[in-house]
Amino acid sequence: xxTPDDVTPEALYLRRRxxxxxxxxxxxxxxxxxxxxxxVTGGGARARAAKGSADGGAGLSTDEPLTAFDDVTTxxxxxxxGLGKGDPAEHAHTLTLRPWTVTVTGEVKAERTFDLDELTxxxxxxRRVYRxxxxxxxxxxxxxxxxxxxxxxxxxxxxxxxxxxxxxxxxRPSEMPGQKTSVLAWPYVEGLRLDEAMHPLTxxxxxxxxxxxxxxxxxxxxxxxxxxxxxxxxxSIVRIRLLENQPPTTWNLAAPGEYGFFANVNPEVDxxxxxxxTERRIGDFMRRPTLPFNGYADQxxxxxxxxxLKEAF
Ligand SMILES: Nc1nc2c(c(=O)[nH]1)N[C@H]1C(S)=C(S)[C@@H](COP(=O)(O)O)O[C@H]1N2
Ligand SMILES: [Mo]
Numbered sequence: 001x002x003t004p005d006d007v008t009p010e011a012l013y014l015r016r017r018x019x020x021x022x023x024x025x026x027x028x029x030x031x032x033x034x035x036x037x038x039x040v041t042g043g044g045a046r047a048r049a050a051k052g053s054a055d056g057g058a059g060l061s062t063d064e065p066l067t068a069f070d071d072v073t074t075x076x077x078x079x080x081x082g083l084g085k086g087d088p089a090e091h092a093h094t095l096t097l098r099p100w101t102v103t104v105t106g107e108v109k110a111e112r113t114f115d116l117d118e119l120t121x122x123x124x125x126x127r128r129v130y131r132x133x134x135x136x137x138x139x140x141x142x143x144x145x146x147x148x149x150x151x152x153x154x155x156x157x158x159x160x161x162x163x164x165x166x167x168x169x170x171x172r173p174s175e176m177p178g179q180k181t182s183v184l185a186w187p188y189v190e191g192l193r194l195d196e197a198m199h200p201l202t203x204x205x206x207x208x209x210x211x212x213x214x215x216x217x218x219x220x221x222x223x224x225x226x227x228x229x230x231x232x233x234x235x236s237i238v239r240i241r242l243l244e245n246q247p248p249t250t251w252n253l254a255a256p257g258e259y260g261f262f263a264n265v266n267p268e269v270d271x272x273x274x275x276x277x278t279e280r281r282i283g284d285f286m287r288r289p290t291l292p293f294n295g296y297a298d299q300x301x302x303x304x305x306x307x308x309l310k311e312a313f
Pocket of ligand 2: 010077134135136229230231
């Protein structure tokens, strides 16, 4: 059940707006408590799993303690299944995951539709332990399995006109109850610049904690871009398009003053409604400082040289 304390700050804004537009769309339990959210909520002092083990991509994994499996799989944002942190775990297991296809189209020489199992045969998943930082100022350390997006892009051969990559989530309101509401515009869409998409850190994840992804984490295929805020990590992907122009993105469409296209983690650029200087690692009690590019500056800062960094965040 959705309680006021577990509704996301990202969604509270939408919920209020949505409520004004159509009071019958959603339950209204959270309307009264916008102020209470920054109290310590969620994972609390739950047990930690063991340290992360070595990975496939040399030097790309962190050896920080992993966030507990229970937290990674019950404290989620996935608005297709509700606005509460526990809603995806409660509802997403009903999503039909097979057959599942991913179509790659647009500015490519070899358009192609992949069956999900064909994709994992072509690109055997490897283990990558990444930090994840949500724009709501909480973070996790997650042991993913996945393959580098660049491998898929190289296979379909982007044309010289391709500058961006756009991603789309499945639309299936019969199984995704949130899509019967207008809390966001569906499908959920995201995008990267081509060089970001080609970066070895950028993953298409098929699993975590050595098992296939659960519905709440974006099964069967979701994007992971660890130096960007979590909302860039679009779930349950069915279409990937290579484009000449920058594609629209869901959170930028919903609240252009709050979320940009790049969404690189930057402790010095506050969200309009809260500070990004520190974060709460789920499972920890004390907050910790947030690092530029979520601690991946050495690997990715060079992608943004010459750019106004405020624009890149
Ligand atoms: N399709 C879709 N993808 C999504 C979202 C969503 O609501 N729908 N939420 C995003 C947000 S805000 C975050 S923080 C991450 C959360 O990923 P996790 O629940 O696996 O930790 O998923 C992102 N991907
Ligand atoms: Mo998020």
